[in-house]
Amino acid sequence: MPRPLKKSICRVFPEKILKRRFNILIISVFLLLVLSSCPLGGVRVTGNFWAYNFKTNRDYRVDAELLALGLYCNVWVEKGCGIGVFEAQLVANEYDNYIHNQLIEYLSIKNFEFNGQNFSDIMKLADYFGNGDGKLCILLLDIKDNHDPIHNRSYVAGYFWSRDFYNTMYSNKRDMIYIDVNPGMIDADLTKEALRTLAHETQHLMNFVTSQVVRRNINSYSAMDTWIDEGLASAAEYLYEGHSRSRMEWYNNNGRSNDVKGLIDKGNNFFVWGNRNSESIYANLDDYSTVYLFFQWLRTQAGSSEIYKDIITSPRFDYCAVVEAIQEYDFLTLDDSNSNNWDTVIKTWLAANHINAETGPYGYMNDDNLKKVKAPFVPEGITSLSLVSGEGVYSVIPSDYTMPASVGNIKYVSLGDDSVYEIAVEGDTLLTYNKNSVRSVNGETGITTGIPPPEPPSVLPDAAINARSVSSGHFGPYRIDANDFLRQRFYETEGYLLND
Numbered sequence: 001m002p003r004p005l006k007k008s009i010c011r012v013f014p015e016k017i018l019k020r021r022f023n024i025l026i027i028s029v030f031l032l033l034v035l036s037s038c039p040l041g042g043v044r045v046t047g048n049f050w051a052y053n054f055k056t057n058r059d060y061r062v063d064a065e066l067l068a069l070g071l072y073c074n075v076w077v078e079k080g081c082g083i084g085v086f087e088a089q090l091v092a093n094e095y096d097n098y099i100h101n102q103l104i105e106y107l108s109i110k111n112f113e114f115n116g117q118n119f120s121d122i123m124k125l126a127d128y129f130g131n132g133d134g135k136l137c138i139l140l141l142d143i144k145d146n147h148d149p150i151h152n153r154s155y156v157a158g159y160f161w162s163r164d165f166y167n168t169m170y171s172n173k174r175d176m177i178y179i180d181v182n183p184g185m186i187d188a189d190l191t192k193e194a195l196r197t198l199a200h201e202t203q204h205l206m207n208f209v210t211s212q213v214v215r216r217n218i219n220s221y222s223a224m225d226t227w228i229d230e231g232l233a234s235a236a237e238y239l240y241e242g243h244s245r246s247r248m249e250w251y252n253n254n255g256r257s258n259d260v261k262g263l264i265d266k267g268n269n270f271f272v273w274g275n276r277n278s279e280s281i282y283a284n285l286d287d288y289s290t291v292y293l294f295f296q297w298l299r300t301q302a303g304s305s306e307i308y309k310d311i312i313t314s315p316r317f318d319y320c321a322v323v324e325a326i327q328e329y330d331f332l333t334l335d336d337s338n339s340n341n342w343d344t345v346i347k348t349w350l351a352a353n354h355i356n357a358e359t360g361p362y363g364y365m366n367d368d369n370l371k372k373v374k375a376p377f378v379p380e381g382i383t384s385l386s387l388v389s390g391e392g393v394y395s396v397i398p399s400d401y402t403m404p405a406s407v408g409n410i411k412y413v414s415l416g417d418d419s420v421y422e423i424a425v426e427g428d429t430l431l432t433y434n435k436n437s438v439r440s441v442n443g444e445t446g447i448t449t450g451i452p453p454p455e456p457p458s459v460l461p462d463a464a465i466n467a468r469s470v471s472s473g474h475f476g477p478y479r480i481d482a483n484d485f486l487r488q489r490f491y492e493t494e495g496y497l498l499n500d
Contacts, residue, residue: 049064063078063079068089072135073096073136074092074135074138081182091140091195100136102199102240103240106235107232108122109121109210122206130173131174136205139176143157155183158198158200159204160202160205162208165208199236201233203236214313215314228322230270230287235305238292238296242369248292250288252373264376267387267393269390293370296367300365300370301332301361340435346435347411354374377453379453380452382450384445389409390434390439394430395450397430400426401449409444412447414430
């Protein structure tokens with residue numbers, strides 16, 4: 001059972017929170033605490049913001065104080081939420097010294113022109129669209145959601161809302177990110193997760209603004225497909241703090257415990273984002289887990305995080321952005337213009353999650369933290385199920401088994417120890433998958449063998465468990481962001497251009 005949640009905030013030194021030495025930060029924060037309870041020499045700066053209540057689906061006002069001034073950000077804190085100057089300064093320090101720099105390096109276009117003005121990076125353009133103060137606004141608040149430590153351990157960890165760039169009702173009219181503090185920062189592990197969320201949400205902001213530049217036509221722009229936006233956000237977390245142990249554990253275990261189960265063993269993954277939410281309150285965590293692995297597979301196969309920049313700056317907004325990036329790095333054999341390219345990509349990645357070879361496309365290139373990723377099998381006794389676009393499942397091939405014939409978008413291959421075959425091989429694994437590159441919630445029936453699955457492997461290698469950069473695993477709460485919800489529910493700014 002999860003440890004009961006506390007309302008009070010855990011105040012510990014940053015090396016216990018982040019396992020880093022923040023000597024300068026400790027000194028500066030200590031002086032701030034001694035001199036005053038606010039960052040402006042005793043002058044208390046207050047303000048209020050619009051925020052969203054995910055329980056009531058209504059906007060509301062948040063009274064906040066400016067508690068930390070960073071080089072690239074200002075950190076505001078909701079009054080009475082339990083967060084003080086120390087935590088606010090910690091967030092500002094992490095954003096200034098790590099998140100901002102890494103994301104500008106690997107995710108930003110640089111030295112470009114927009115509306116007759118020159119910008120050195122995409123965050124400068126975001127500020128131009130916002131309030132022009134030269135800094136990102138970070139609001140730490142208790143996001144009102146449906147989190148329950150017993151019945152629903154997932155919580156909204158943060159969000160970016162493009163509405164804040166527009167002069168509309170409930171807009172804060174600034175470049176801004178919202179980060180949860182309860183349960184988001186109630187202990188050391190969750191504080192680390194909150195900082196990963198900050199990196200995640202910063203990518204969402206960067207992606208939105210980048211779309212205004214590179215995916216723009218005369219009357220509108222094309223936002224990137226949700227799964228690519230979320231995949232790049234997971235990549236932003238990696239760029240900031242390394243591997244996410246929780247995402248890998250969720251995939252290998254098909255969830256976290258007997259009462260917190262995923263649907264990965266039944267095919268649920270990122271490509272049609274949120275399509276299984278009606279089946280499980282935790283289905284969205286499958287999306288985050290699988291898209292994390294897919295974008296790690298892209299990085300390890302390309303041999304460079306630069307592939308992320310190629311994707312985010314692509315003029316394409318759908319799977320073609322990924323296919324074209326793969327073609328640049330040439331780690332798969334793809335045609336110059338062939339609708340089957342996505343079939344090759346999704347089949348190879350699905351095969352990689354089972355084979356996980358040390359070299360070649362069917363694995364993660366022996367990455368210490370990824371080399372024991374292993375796909376869960378279909379539960380025993382299931383001989384057919386519905387798969388939507390991009391989904392795939394695994395089952396054991398028995399003796400004298402005849403490979404099913406492909407029907408519609410459903411295809412079948414046999415996975416050996418280090419390769420993929422078109423014929424059934426006893427003891428190998430049958431991969432049943434939907435190759436459709438059009439994201440559709442309409443499933444197609446795929447055949448599986450119903451054979452009892454093998455015993456699952458150990459969750460993660462020792463290197464992953466002991467690695468400093470791997471975020472700690474815990475039995476909830478589980479973080480999600482609210483951007484996909486906001487995209488689905490609110491569309492008043494979707495497709496509209498930002499200008500002067």
